[in-house]
Amino acid sequence: MSSxxxxxxxxxxxxxxxxxxxxxxxxxxxxxxxNASDDIIRQTLxxxxxxxGRIFGAFKxxxxxxxxxxxxxxxxxxxTKEFEQAGVQRYRWQTVGKNICPxxxxxxxxxxxxxxxxxxxxxxxxxxxxxxxxxxxxxxxGYKGEGLGEPIKRAKx
Numbered sequence: 168m169s170s171x172x173x174x175x176x177x178x179x180x181x182x183x184x185x186x187x188x189x190x191x192x193x194x195x196x197x198x199x200x201x202n203a204s205d206d207i208i209r210q211t212l213x214x215x216x217x218x219x220g221r222i223f224g225a226f227k228x229x230x231x232x233x234x235x236x237x238x239x240x241x242x243x244x245x246x247t248k249e250f251e252q253a254g255v256q257r258y259r260w261q262t263v264g265k266n267i268c269p270x271x272x273x274x275x276x277x278x279x280x281x282x283x284x285x286x287x288x289x290x291x292x293x294x295x296x297x298x299x300x301x302x303x304x305x306x307x308x309g310y311k312g313e314g315l316g317e318p319i320k321r322a323k324x
Contacts, residue, residue, distance in 0.1 A: 235242075250281075251281070255307040258284060259277070261306050290303040
């Protein structure tokens with residue numbers, strides 16, 4: 168049976184491959200409509216691949232992002248298990264970074280149990296505007312990690 172992480176990875180990689188395939192097909196159709204030869208099409212695609220151009224560069228970036236998010240998710244899951252084993256029962260939402268989205272800004276300092284934050288939506292869970300780019304943390308109350316003393320808030324407009 169596949170884990171949720173494996174399912175997410177397979178889904179995201181599948182989406183990236185599908186998007187890349189569609190983009191490749193579009194380019195080839197458009198180049199053929201412009202009477203480009205197979206050799207020119209092949210060379211264009213090889214140049215894009217060699218130089219991480221708009222097609223293959225986007226694919227590489229999506230794969231990097233997917234893997235990075237999977238590693239972070241795995242680390243967060245393990246941290247939560249270790250916190251639970253240590254007897255932690257209450258957590259606090261901590262905004263992190265310079266570009267905090269309005270959804271996360273509202274949650275800064277919010278406290279609750281792990282179950283509460285699972286229902287509410289944890290960082291990177293997709294609940295917020297920032298989605299998978301979220302840098303926020305749900306930490307045990309009283310936790311003082313490096314650079315996490317005070318949230319960095321964006322300037323009010």
